[in-house]
Structure formats: structure tokens, C-alpha cells
Amino acid sequence: MSNFRVAVHIVPRRGILDPQGTAVAHALQTLGFSGVADVKVGRHIVIDVAAPDREAANRSAREMCEKLLANPVTEDFEIATVEQS
Amino acid sequence: MKFGIVTFPGSNCDYDAFHAVTDALGEEAQYLWHREHDLAGSDVIVLPGGFSYGDYLRAGAIARFSPIMQEVVAHAKRGGPVLAICNGFQIACEAGLLPGALLRNESLSFVAETVRLRVENPETMFTAGYEKGQLLRIPIAHGEGRYTADEETLTRLEGEGRVVFRYVGADGRPDPVANPNGSMHAVAGIVSEGGNVLGMMPHPERAVDPLLGSVDGLALFESLLARVSA
Numbered sequence: 001m002s003n004f005r006v007a008v009h010i011v012p013r014r015g016i017l018d019p020q021g022t023a024v025a026h027a028l029q030t031l032g033f034s035g036v037a038d039v040k041v042g043r044h045i046v047i048d049v050a051a052p053d054r055e056a057a058n059r060s061a062r063e064m065c066e067k068l069l070a071n072p073v074t075e076d077f078e079i080a081t082v083e084q085s
Numbered sequence: 086m087k088f089g090i091v092t093f094p095g096s097n098c099d100y101d102a103f104h105a106v107t108d109a110l111g112e113e114a115q116y117l118w119h120r121e122h123d124l125a126g127s128d129v130i131v132l133p134g135g136f137s138y139g140d141y142l143r144a145g146a147i148a149r150f151s152p153i154m155q156e157v158v159a160h161a162k163r164g165g166p167v168l169a170i171c172n173g174f175q176i177a178c179e180a181g182l183l184p185g186a187l188l189r190n191e192s193l194s195f196v197a198e199t200v201r202l203r204v205e206n207p208e209t210m211f212t213a214g215y216e217k218g219q220l221l222r223i224p225i226a227h228g229e230g231r232y233t234a235d236e237e238t239l240t241r242l243e244g245e246g247r248v249v250f251r252y253v254g255a256d257g258r259p260d261p262v263a264n265p266n267g268s269m270h271a272v273a274g275i276v277s278e279g280g281n282v283l284g285m286m287p288h289p290e291r292a293v294d295p296l297l298g299s300v301d302g303l304a305l306f307e308s309l310l311a312r313v314s315a
Contacts, residue, residue, distance in 0.1 A: 073186040
């Protein structure tokens with residue numbers, strides 16, 4: 001077994017109203033970032049996990065997202081990085 | 086009839102539910118600690134409001150893994166009544182007892198006020214004591230109550246009469262101002278496919294005594310009593 005650090009991104013699904021993202025987008029536009037078209041606010045979760053290899057760590061994190069970390073009704077997730085630690 | 090009220094760490098409407106059942110309805114109630122594995126002979130399960138596990142991750146996301154939830158899900162699958170209020174509604178959605186999800190209010194504000202609900206379906210075990218179209222005054226208090234589901238789910242809920250309560254204005258119709266959280270279809274409460282799980286963001290247990298400003302929630306408990314003890 002090796003130790004891995006897995007980072008996952010969880011964001012509101014496209015098409016689902018994200019009032020927090022809208023509020024942040026308006027604030028950015030007010031600050032003069034006129035190119036900002038849309039903002040989604042989500043979560044970044046870092047997990048330290050022991051696994052036989054990188055692929056297994058990735059698979060395990062994916063399962064964690066499906067079962068708990070992301071809500072399958074409203075959110076999408078992606079495994080951002082898997083690094084041996 | 087015995088009501089089992091589940092207490093999670095962070096529940097805060099369990100006492101209100103206890104009061105509604107014992108003092109207003111005159112029935113028996115017991116608290117069920119979330120670590121228990123036994124519903125102790127409860128006929129009706131109440132998942133009360135509050136902030137179970139501090140709403141960490143998502144409201145209701147952690148509570149659904151409490152040991153007692155396995156028993157609650159089994160009870161629901163047997164057709165046993167479950168009344169899921171506010172945080173209880175969030176937990177019931179996370180646990181898959183009800184479809185959809187409850188997201189941050191559109192206004193981004195926590196809303197605590199008395200709202201007007203319209204009874205859409207008086208033919209459930211929770212609403213038999215109401216008339217169709219009856220308007221109720223019931224309090225809400227939540228930051229994450231925006232009911233969200235995909236179009237297919239919403240169409241199905243509407244088609245099967247499973248939208249039980251809707252937020253409406255003084256004229257008895259839904260409108261954006263009367264919708265306190267931006268819920269799709271102004272949904273305030275829905276029932277499961279079997280009709281035995283009711284999830285609602287408003288608090289009927291806080292509207293059972295004139296002293297509380299409304300008694301419109303009492304008929305919900307009376308409906309359950311009439312149906313379950315029959």
C-alpha cells in the first residue's frame with residue numbers, strides 16, 4: 001500500500017440555479033472584471049488515502065464522491081489530482 | 086399511538102415535535118437517539134428540524150448515515166409513516182426516501198417567517214384533515230430550502246399528486262414573492278411514492294397552539310392519528 005493525496009472538485013451542475021455563484025459574479029463585475037460571464041461556487045476536498053496504486057486511489061475517491069461527497073441530484077464532481085505522498 | 090422523534094447531534098426542533106404530539110395531540114412520544122438501532126415500537130417516525138452535524142458537507146448529508154437511519158428507511162419501506170420536517174426533509178432526500186434536493190435559498194438569506202401554504206392533495210395520511218385548496222399559515226426557518234429536482238421528477242410528482250403543499254400568496258396562488266426560497270414549482274412539501282413519507286420545509290409542529298400564532302399544523306397530526314390508529 002502507498003499513501004496518496006487526492007483532490008476532488010465538486011460544483012453545482014450546469015443549469016441548476018447557483019445564487020452564490022451569481023452573487024460572486026456580480027461582485028467581480030462590480031470590481032471591474034467585466035469579462036466575467038459566469039461563476040460557480042463549489043467545494044474542494046483533499047483526502048489522504050492509502051491504496052495499492054494510483055488507479056485504486058482514483059477509483060476509491062470516485063466512489064466516495066458518488067456515495068457521499070457530491071449530491072448526484074445537483075452536483076458534478078471531478079478528481080482533480082492524485083499524488084503519491 | 087406512539088411517535089418516535091429522532092434526535093441527531095444538532096437537532097433543535099425535537100422538543101417542539103414532542104410538545105405537539107404530547108400536549109397538543111395528546112398522544113405518546115419518545116426520543117430516539119441517532120445511535121440507536123431500534124425504533125422502540127414507534128408507529129410514526131418524526132425526523133425533526135435543526136442542523137444535524139452542523140450541516141457539514143451538505144444539510145442532511147451526514148445524518149443519513151446515523152445508525153438509526155437504517156431502521157427509519159426499513160420502517161418507511163414497510164409503509165410506516167415518516168414525517169420529515171425541515172432538516173428532516175433534507176435528511177430524507179439525502180437518504181433517498183424522497184426525490185430531489187434542498188439547496189441554498191435563492192436569496193442566500195436564512196428566512197424565518199410565517200408563510201402561506203396551499204393544500205394541494207388532501208388525500209394523504211398526513212393531510213386528510215384538510216380541504217383541497219385550503220390555505221394554512223405555518224412558520225418556516227431555514228437557509229437551505231429551495232426544492233430542486235430534474236424536470237422528469239417534477240412532472241412525475243405533479244402528475245401523481247405528490248406535491249402536497251405549495252407556497253402561495255394572499256390570493257392563494259403561487260407567485261415569486263410568496264415563494265420564500267425559490268423552490269421549483271413553489272414546492273413546500275412532497276410525499277413518497279407510497280404516500281407514507283412526507284417531507285416539508287415548513288414547521289407544522291410550531292403551529293399547534295393559538296399562543297404560537299397558528300393552529301393550522303394541528304390537523305396534520307390529527308390526520309395521522311386518525312389514519313394510523315384506525
